[in-house]
Amino acid sequence: MDFRHILNSKKNLLGLILGVFFTLTACKSFAIQHETGPAEVKNAEQEAFNPTVAILEHIADSHYWHVGGEVSVPLPVILFTDKGTEFFSASVFHHGHEAYQGKYYTYKLWEDKIRVVNAAGEIDKEASSHIYDFSITKNVMAMWIAGILLFIIFFSVASAYKKRVGKAPKGLQSLIEPVIMFVRDEIARPNIGYRYQRYMPILLTIFFFIWINNLMGLIPIFPGGANVTGNILLTFVMAFIVLLVVNFSANKYYWKHIFMPPVPVWLYPIMIPVELIGVISRPFALMIRLYANISAGHIIVLSLIALIFIFKTLWIAPVSILFVLFMDVLELLVAFLQAFIFTMLTALFIGTAVEEHHH
Numbered sequence: 001m002d003f004r005h006i007l008n009s010k011k012n013l014l015g016l017i018l019g020v021f022f023t024l025t026a027c028k029s030f031a032i033q034h035e036t037g038p039a040e041v042k043n044a045e046q047e048a049f050n051p052t053v054a055i056l057e058h059i060a061d062s063h064y065w066h067v068g069g070e071v072s073v074p075l076p077v078i079l080f081t082d083k084g085t086e087f088f089s090a091s092v093f094h095h096g097h098e099a100y101q102g103k104y105y106t107y108k109l110w111e112d113k114i115r116v117v118n119a120a121g122e123i124d125k126e127a128s129s130h131i132y133d134f135s136i137t138k139n140v141m142a143m144w145i146a147g148i149l150l151f152i153i154f155f156s157v158a159s160a161y162k163k164r165v166g167k168a169p170k171g172l173q174s175l176i177e178p179v180i181m182f183v184r185d186e187i188a189r190p191n192i193g194y195r196y197q198r199y200m201p202i203l204l205t206i207f208f209f210i211w212i213n214n215l216m217g218l219i220p221i222f223p224g225g226a227n228v229t230g231n232i233l234l235t236f237v238m239a240f241i242v243l244l245v246v247n248f249s250a251n252k253y254y255w256k257h258i259f260m261p262p263v264p265v266w267l268y269p270i271m272i273p274v275e276l277i278g279v280i281s282r283p284f285a286l287m288i289r290l291y292a293n294i295s296a297g298h299i300i301v302l303s304l305i306a307l308i309f310i311f312k313t314l315w316i317a318p319v320s321i322l323f324v325l326f327m328d329v330l331e332l333l334v335a336f337l338q339a340f341i342f343t344m345l346t347a348l349f350i351g352t353a354v355e356e357h358h359h
Contacts, residue, residue, distance in 0.1 A: 051306035059227045059298045062112050062138045063090035067222045075136050079114065081105065082130040090135075105131070139234065142226035146212045153208075183207050183343065191347035192354065199350055202245060206238070207343040214294060214335030218328060229338070230295035232287065239287035242346050246283065250353035282349055286342050293338050297331045 064072040074091035083104040092100040096109035105116045105127055114135075116127035153176065160173040169177045188196035188203050213228040228234060258275040261268070304327065307320045 051303065051310060054306060055299055055302040057112075058225075058302055059230060059295060060112060061227075061231060063093070063109065063114075063135060064095065065138050065141065065222065066225075073222075075138065075141065077114065078134045078136065079107070080132040080134060107131075138226050139228050139231055142213065142216060142223070142228045143234075145223050146209065146216060146228070149212055150208055179208075180204065187340070187344050187347050191344065191351040193351060195354055196347075199245075199249075199347070203343050203347055206242075206346060207339050210238075210290070210342055211336060211339035214338060215332075217294065217298070218331055218335065227295065227298055229290055230298055232291045235287040235291045236284075238290075238342075239283040242286060242349065243280070243283040245346075246349045246353045247279065249350055251356070253356070254353045282345075286345055290338055290342055293334060297327070297334055301327050301331070 063075050063077060065075060066072045072095075074089050077086070077088050077090050079086040079102075081104050086102050086104065088100065088102065090109075092098075093107075093109045096112070099106050099108040099117055099121065106118070107114050108117045108121070108123075109115075110123060114131065114133050116124045116131060118124050153172065157173050157176050160170065164170065164173070168174075183204055184196070184200060187207075188200055192199055210229055213226075216224045217227055217229065219225060258279065259272060261271045261275060263271055301324055304320050304323045308314075308317050
């Protein structure tokens with residue numbers, strides 16, 4: 001039978017993988033219940049590997065950067081409180097097992113969030129509401145590393161252009177130039193028009209920033225593995241920047257179409273709110289799309305790896321590893337595709353805002 005029509009759809013493929021995962025999990029539980037007594041089943045359930053906790057821990061932000069084995073790098077903690085500012089290292093928490101007596105409060109890591117605790121070790125919700133965490137977390141460090149890589153890449157390419165005026169590109173220059181030309185000819189120029197050059201810096205920044213972070217997130221060892229673009233706060237900020245760029249670039253015809261749409265006047269009370277909702281919602285659709293696609297990729301890969309620990313047998317390892325390799329190759333495409341889609345829709349929104357009125 002030909003199953004290509006099933007595998008061609010990413011949603012169908014995801015459903016198939018999750019279906020196999022939950023089916024095998026159910027079979028494992030059924031086998032345990034029949035091979036052991038009630039007490040043994042209870043103990044087995046208590047000692048069973050919990051994939052949900054492990055997966056969510058890996059895709060979440062953290063005050064530690066896991067390097068390998070039991071080795072992890074504690075990151076700086078910066079807290080703004082109602083009594084003052086506190087600076088210390090996350091190592092004082094001993095991975096959340098101990099509380100730390102700071103200058104103003106006693107702090108403890110609770111689900112990788114810093115909370116104020118009282119003398120009994122219980123969370124003080126009232127005091128915790130007065131602290132603001134501006135720590136250098138794993139995602140922040142990953143963004144800084146990606147930023148440094150971007151500076152190195154583009155400054156070296158710019159230097160090569162200055163030294164090799166009129167010559168064919170060479171080395172890193174020959175690798176980056178086709179990508180820049182792709183963004184210019186396939187994204188900026190068709191969607192914005194003759195004013196595209198003004199917006200090339202932000203489009204290139206968005207494209208390469210997302211692409212570099214997506215690729216680094218696929219590297220399982222330090223300094224990779226951070227789920228930067230799968231963090232909804234980052235995608236929110238990027239969407240908000242797009243919202244500002246689009247609306248500050250808009251011409252009078254754009255605003256006229258929103259506040260004076262070409263419909264009968266009696267429809268204005270309906271159309272104007274709809275148009276305003278569209279202005280706000282379009283960039284934030286970018287936020288959800290990037291966050292959901294990148295997070296889903298990490299969750300699928302980690303779920304497939306978790307099968308080995310759930311069944312506690314090496315027989316499942318070859319199947320798990322093959323699916324992980326397939327998903328990693330697919331995620332390489334998704335890493336580029338999501339950067340392309342975010343940049344293309346940004347250019348499209350800018351193009352609609354600066355488009356001249358046609359009679």
